[in-house]
């Protein structure tokens with residue numbers, strides 16, 4: 001029987017995926033790996049696994065294998081961690097895999113971007129179960145959620161690697177892939193301290209996350225985990241502010257689902273202005289302090 005399992009690595013992801021579940025049209029359950037998850041999700045069943053931390057992908061995939069076994073479709077929000085775990089699960093379950101689904105025509109026909117988003121491919125699934133990572137922005141959330149039954153399960157986790165320590169570098173800022181506001185900076189941000197002060201300062205004032213271009217990352221201005229784009233993180237915030245960013249195809253591939261794109265660039269011919277909803281031709285070192293002063297008031 002066809003049935004969908006949504007895997008929520010973080011609490012809010014199940015709700016983000018509810019639009020995908022609705023469009024797929026299959027009865028569905030939620031597997032929540034986050035004990036803080038909301039339970040009024042409209043799923044038939046919410047299976048809760050309380051994990052204090054997401055373990056390494058090999059052990060998590062093996063632990064999840066018996067839980068996903070009855071399902072024809074298994075989906076999670078698209079990011080590096082979910083791709084790692086779901087690809088391993090697809091291998092263990094001899095299933096198929098589709099990453100970055102942005103739309104679907106039927107339970108076996110999915111659309112996904114290719115070539116930095118300039119091509120949308122239609123992928124036909126030839127073998128079930130199918131493991132999907134989904135970009136939720138393509139699937140509007142249904143207005144109403146129903147109540148769900150819950151069950152608690154525990155996982156047997158045996159990894160071949162063990163995380164012995166972790167230090168957060170993000171401070172109190174929201175997760176880049178999930179943030180409603182993202183402020184990103186590019187190559188002209190000189191050095192790490194200037195980047196943090198100018199881009200980080202504006203992001204903090206707006207309660208947003210910080211992103212960067214690959215040029216900024218490669219120059220050592222911003223840490224690797226902040227890279228947005230084809231080979232970085234995919235973001236879909238309500239507001240994306242791009243400061244000193246030219247608008248390369250590879251960067252735009254990571255931000256095109258943003259609701260409003262604001263570009264600050266001193267070159268009026270910068271390609272980013274073709275994509276921006278609001279464009280400011282200005283020096284970012286002048287425009288951002290002025291903006292912050294106005295926001296402060």
Ligand SMILES: Cc1cc2nc3c(=O)[nH]c(=O)nc-3n(C[C@H](O)[C@H](O)[C@H](O)COP(=O)(O)OP(=O)(O)OC[C@H]3O[C@@H](n4cnc5c(N)ncnc54)[C@H](O)[C@@H]3O)c2cc1C
Nearest residue numbers: 186187188213214215229230231232244245246251266284
């Ligand atoms: C295979 C591949 C994958 C890639 N993946 C990614 C990716 O995931 N993400 C990504 O971002 N890039 C990626 N790139 C790199 C991409 O092609 C661009 O080189 C990069 O995005 C450019 O970054 P940038 O806009 O910061 O720099 P630039 O292109 O140098 O642009 C800087 C911009 O800042 C403006 N500027 C300069 N000074 C100021 C100022 N004081 N105030 C306001 N504006 C100013 C300039 O007018 C210019 O438009 C990839 C490239 C390849 C080949």
